[in-house]
Every structure is written in structure tokens, then in C-alpha cells.
Amino acid sequence: MKKNQYMDIKHIVTFNAGSSSIKFAVYEFTDTLNKSINGQVENISTIPIVKIYDSAGAMIKHVQFDKNQSYEYFYDLLVSAFESNQFNFTISGVGHRVVHGGLKFDTPVLVNEQIVEELKKYIPFAPLHQPYNLKAIESVRKLYPKMLQVACFDTSFHRTHPVICDLFGIPKELTNAGIKRYGFHGLSYEYIIHQFKKLYPDKINSRIVVAHLGNGSSMCAINNGKSIDTTMGFTALDGLLMGTRCGSLDPGVVIYLMEYKNMTAKEVESMLYKKSGLLGVSGITHDMRRLLEDKGEDARRAIDLYVYRIRRELGALVSVLGGIDHLIFTGGIGEHAWQIREKVCQNNEWLLLSIDKNKNHKNESIINDKKSKVGVYVIPANEEWMIANHTYQILSGSD
Secondary structure: OOOOOOOOOEEEEEEEEOOOOEEEEEEEOOOOOOEEEEEEEEOOOOOOEEEEEEOOOOEEEEEEOOOOOOHHHHHHHHHHHHOOOOOOOEEEEEEEEEOOOOOOOOOOEEOOHHHHHHHHHHHHHOOOOHHHHHHHHHHHHHHOOOOOEEEEEOOHHHHHOOHHHHOOOOOHHHHHOOOOOOOOOHHHHHHHHHHHHHHOHHHOOOEEEEEEOOOOOEEEEEEOOEEEEEOOOOOOOOOOOOOOOOOOOOHHHHHHHHHHOOOOHHHHHHHHHHOOHHHHHHOOOOOHHHHHHOOOHHHHHHHHHHHHHHHHHHHHHHHHHOOOOEEEEEHHHHHHOHHHHHHHHOOOHHHOOOEOHHHHHOOOOEOEOOOOOOEEEEOOOOHHHHHHHHHHHHHOOOO
């Protein structure tokens, strides 16, 4: 009998849980962190589908399930499948993306019951993310009580901000109660800086703006490898226009909607998180690929607003940095939509920034032209690897 290719190798599982999906990956428990498989559970509560891909990206499983299956069912299904004869993984631990770490958690932590209870306090700060992140931890703990689990926080990377950066102009007792800017997408930014340092070690100690552009979009100003400002604030609703989220909004609009349109807090929340952004402005879709294919006025307006907000925030972050040396695009849109990168970078002579359109169209890793004084890069996001790395460091005692 042929020996299973994964036999006798310990592994780490990573989970990135959302409101209707679970992204997962399995990495070898070594300092190289080779990825064995990855995939996602999609459309939970409607038409759940489990997709699993091998290390080369080939699909090895595609199964549809009954819509009544719970989140816990899929965590049990996945972990038990990983340890079954098909893979025969030996799971050493599980790493989770947790969107909000609040003021207390500025580094990844080994999870226990007390920490989970503490993290539940931040659910009001991230109502569409935090509950599902914690549900993942609690489901694995219930099914596999001895399994070691590590929580990795999207807010941690931004704890290096100057204090003044994170303040709102509100009464200080509210600030002391935790109402401040936190920033998100930290695991993505941390990975990008890790990769940038690996690829261009002589350039890391410089002024960098990273644009994480996807269904959730944000930008980050990084100086000498440290975050000093970002576009998201108290929640993941702030900043850039996104797939279904509005981005920055005059708070008076919320007051108006509740006072004069008789909308409840839940109705406003649903509108701003799920019905706004590219979807709301276009009235068509949140999918940038479809909008770029659509030649109608509504699609063009949504794209123009998306780009305008990125360009405006770029100027703001450059002012915070006192200049810019490198601009990095990442995320689904940032990596694949050359049209958006081109629109963002055009007419930026004042920054001495210009791109090579041919390189940009080909999605090359370096897309600035020869006369540009600013390096412009495309680096794929990999939050899962960052989660796996933190989990490995803690469980191996290397952290």
C-alpha cells in the first residue's frame, strides 16, 4: 500500500470565517510552512458548497450540502476530513483570523475561555465579523477540546500608530471607553511588508503606501515597516468605498436617516454594510469585474467614485508620511484589475509617480516606468500564511 503523502507530518489549520463563508488552509508544521491544501465553504445558509484545492491549485473536492447545516457542522466536517484516511494530517493546532483585538490584544495569543469572553466585548465594534470569528474558535473547542488554537488580530499591526492618529473629536470619556480608530486588514499589511522585505530588503526602511483593494478595501501608510496611519477607523466601515460598504460618511447622514427617515439602527447598519459601496452606487453589483465589463453610466459612476476615494486617501497618507517612496497594490482588485491601478496612478506627476502601461496590463510585479521616482508594485495577498506563521511561532515556542 502506497504511503499517504502527508503521513507523519504535523500540520496547522487556518480558518478565516465570514458571515456566509469559511476560508481554510492546511500548512506543514515546519518553519517553511509549505501549504498542503486550501479551500472554502461558500454560501452557508443558502447553497453550501465545499471546495478543496491541492498545493498546485487543482480542485480535488467540490461537494454541495443541505442549506440547514450549521457552521459547527462544517468545522467538524473539515477537521475530521483532514484527519481521515484521505489526508491523514496530524493537526498540531488551529490559527484563526479575528478582526478585532481592541486595546488589549496587540499580538497573536493562545486562546482560552477567558480570552474568548474578552473578545466578545468587541462584537459591537465589528458586528459583521467578530461573531463569526469567535464562532469558529468555539466550534473547534467544543468538537476538539484539547486542540490548541491561536487568535491572530487584524487590528494588531496598527497599534504602532501615533496616539494623535487614532483620536476622534469626541468627549474624552468616550475615548477612554474605547471609541477610537483601530484600523483593519492588519494581517494582509503585515504579510505584504514581510514579502516586500524578503524581495527588496534594501527598500523596507522607506515610506510605503499599501492599497488593499477588494470587496473590503483600505490603505495603509507604513514608515520603516511600521503602520503609522490607515483609512479604516473605529470599524471596518470607514475609509474607502468598498464592495457593499459605504466608506467614510458624514455622521449627520446617520442622524438624518434615523430622525427623518425613521430607520432603526439595524436598518442603517444593514444599509451601510450590505447595500452601499459599489453595489449601492451602481445599483448593479458589488463585483468589480462585472462593473468593468459594463459600459453603462451607473457602472462608470461607481468605478469613478471608487478610484476618486483611493486617490484622495493616497494624497492624505502621503502627507502623513511626508512623501512616498513605494506604492503597493494587493487584494483581489489590486492584484487583477489593471484598469483600476491605471486610473489610480494617472496624473500623479506631483508625486513623481508614473507607471508602464504595458507592464501594468500584464500584471507584472513591478509596474512603474523608468522615469518614476516612486516604485509601484503588485504583491498578492496571503493572510492565511500570516495566520499560519503566527500559529507556528507560538506553538513551536519561537515567538
